[in-house]
């Protein structure tokens with residue numbers, strides 16, 4: 001019995017980890033590029049004491065997905081840099097709206113007083129929810145923007161929900177499914193006629209939900225000890241000592257030491273299935289037969305591999321859209337963020353600017369006196385701002401990012417050092433109907449009895465916690481009939 005994993009990003013490596021734990025060897029992970037980690041990439045400037053993250057930088061230790069990641073982090077003995085909920089980076093999130101930087105309310109004060117960019121105290125949005133009837137048809141989906149607008153009004157949809165969606169998937173809240181982030185609230189609204197009513201009702205009815213890590217760690221004793229520590233110490237998020245890339249790098253080492261074959265520079269360019277129930281991978285000029293495949297590839301990549309034999313599956317996979325994000329890391333020698341202590345700021349799409357948000361890395365983690373910020377641009381609006389002939393150059397992207405930093409943060413100095421990364425098709429968009437689409441894809445695989453499992457950011461959540469948990473669940477569900 002041979003198992004193959006496609007993709008050496010964090011979900012593919014995690015699938016390898018859970019497969020090893022469940023089935024042992026032989027096990028091979030095929031990765032197209034010369035490195036593992038996929039979008040997780042850290043660039044360490046050791047001499048100067050700072051770090052650039054090109055993709056993610058923090059992980060949330062919350063709930064079952066958070067506990068599951070912490071179990072893995074504990075097993076790998078990784079050096080955690082925790083950010084407690086009292087830290088400024090956990091408390092302060094900002095918006096750039098209406099020409100100014102606005103601190104998002106993080107306590108009850110924002111409920112009763114007017115906090116820019118909002119024109120009314122937030123309790124008015126709650127009254128709107130309590131006094132508004134009407135839901136969408138049962139079992140339907142809708143956009144998160146439309147849901148927020150219906151329940152809380154347009155201002156909340158424009159200045160709270162839309163930027164939040166940018167800060168998670170660089171997407172347009174008018175297209176993203178409400179089930180992406182607010183499935184429970186949406187369902188409670190359907191059931192009880194309002195978000196607040198649903199929340200109050202659920203609070204009385206379902207106290208057990210609070211346990212968080214139930215399910216995987218059934219017995220409280222088995223809870224990972226790092227998760228217990230995170231709860232006791234009230235971590236809001238955490239990073240790793242040498243950057244988040246330490247997670248995939250260490251996981252690769254761990255797997256290698258246990259004879260899992262991690263093959264780099266090994267792009268799979270076709271995947272077919274035999275009538276005897278085997279899968280056949282085409283890697284370079286070789287056909288590799290295996291008993292089961294776990295794909296962690298982006299959906300559009302898997303579509304390429306399967307389109308000859310299963311065009312209908314490929315079409316369904318292709319219906320999951322992706323967006324491009326430009327990431328510009330900047331470093332300054334002196335403190336440039338004196339007035340802006342926090343995680344960073346988001347720019348609501350109604351502001352119509354090329355920038356999605358700016359992360360204040362050196363406020364989150366100590367960077368030895370350097371100021372480090374990361375500007376993220378494009379996303380769902382990439383084509384509007386940057387698609388031109390000839391293609392926009394790195395220098396132009398850097399200049400646009402710098403202009404925005406000057407305008408928003410009023411940093412006049414040039415960064416001492418900067419890097420521009422064009423992340424092509426890096427984040428899948430869970431548009432309205434996504435859940436049904438994924439069910440359709442998995443139904444197809446089941447109905448043809450294909451020895452194929454799907455994990456990765458395309459299906460069950462886009463955060464690092466989600467993709468690791470998705471890998472675990474998909475591995476748990478693998479069945480061999482022999």
Ligand SMILES: Cc1cc2nc3c(=O)[nH]c(=O)nc-3n(C[C@H](O)[C@H](O)[C@H](O)COP(=O)(O)OP(=O)(O)OC[C@H]3O[C@@H](n4cnc5c(N)ncnc54)[C@H](O)[C@@H]3O)c2cc1C
Nearest residue numbers: 007009010011032038039055056267268456457462463464
């Ligand atoms: C800018 C940005 C910021 C983010 N910030 C956060 C954050 O703060 N917190 C958080 O939790 N998450 C964050 N995320 C999300 C998180 O980084 C991703 O969800 C996660 O890294 C996805 O991992 P993956 O393994 O599913 O996919 P990928 O990283 O895309 O890995 C897929 C791998 O498959 C390989 N591959 C592709 N085609 C083939 C082929 N044909 N054969 C073999 N291999 C192939 C690729 O080279 C790649 O290594 C962020 C993402 C981005 C882009």
Ligand SMILES: C=Cc1c2[nH]c(c1C)Cc1[nH]c(c(CCC(=O)O)c1C)Cc1[nH]c(c(C)c1CCC(=O)O)Cc1[nH]c(c(C)c1C=C)C2
Nearest residue numbers: 060093166167168169170344345346356357358359376463
């Ligand atoms: C502007 C672009 C992006 C920023 N971060 C991401 C993008 C696309 C990616 C991302 N950020 C988060 C996640 C999910 C993690 C999870 O645990 O599920 C992903 C995939 C975390 C996150 N970051 C922000 C928010 C509101 C969230 C959601 C969870 C949480 O509340 O912690 C805020 C934020 N993200 C970015 C900026 C500039 C920013 C500013 C406040 C960048």
